[in-house]
Amino acid sequence: MSFNNLDQLYRSVIMDHYKNPRNKGSLEDDAVTIDMNNPTCGDRIHLTLKVTDGVVEDAKFDGEGCSISMSSASMMTQLIKGKKVEEALELSDVFSKMMMGEDYSDNYDLEDVEALQGVSQFPARIKCATLAWKAMEKGVK
Ligand code: FES
Numbered sequence: 381m382s383f384n385n386l387d388q389l390y391r392s393v394i395m396d397h398y399k400n401p402r403n404k405g406s407l408e409d410d411a412v413t414i415d416m417n418n419p420t421c422g423d424r425i426h427l428t429l430k431v432t433d434g435v436v437e438d439a440k441f442d443g444e445g446c447s448i449s450m451s452s453a454s455m456m457t458q459l460i461k462g463k464k465v466e467e468a469l470e471l472s473d474v475f476s477k478m479m480m481g482e483d484y485s486d487n488y489d490l491e492d493v494e495a496l497q498g499v500s501q502f503p504a505r506i507k508c509a510t511l512a513w514k515a516m517e518k519g520v521k
Contacts, residue, residue: 382446392481393495398453402458405440416515418507423449427457436460436468436520441512446497448505453512455492465520479506 406427417424423445430438439457443450456475460468475493477484481500499509 387498390495390498393492394447394451397454397492398447401441401450401454402479403440403454403461405443406438406442407438407440411438412519414515414519416511416518418445418449418511420504420507421446423508423511425449425453425512427453427512427519429516429519431465431520434465436463436465439516446505446508448499448508449511452493452496452509454521455496456512456516459491459493460516468520472517474496479510495517 384396406426407430411428411430414427414429415424416427423443425441425443427439427441428496431447439461441453441457443453445453463471468505471490471493474484474488474490475496478490478493478497479500496507499505
């Protein structure tokens with residue numbers, strides 16, 4: 381696949397998650413709740429996580445933000461559901477590396493999150509992409 385086609389594919393994956401967010405909503409009962417905002421624009425995320433015996437059983441998010449922040453939240457919740465807390469934190473670490481333009485291990489399957497790798501070329505948007513991940517890290521710790 382040529383670079384342009386790959387770029388287009390990534391764009392369409394991002395827009396699909398933005399328009400049809402996965403895991404939108406809020407968990408009730410004993411869910412861990414994290415509210416965070418991006419200080420540079422005021423956009424916000426409300427993330428709820430259900431963690432049982434060290435496993436992220438469920439994750440939902442709500443909020444307002446740009447296509448990058450909301451699609452990243454959608455992809456992140458999809459990726460971490462069913463993962464152990466340590467794995468979710470490792471994936472967050474891998475995602476940070478991706479955003480910093482550093483090498484990240486191919487041993488991890490980032491699924492749709494791969495589509496965000498181009499964001500590393502736009503420093504002003506990195507905080508958009510990492511908002512949901514910071515919220516998740518705070519929630520599971
Ligand atoms: Fe606000 Fe992206 S512009 S999170």
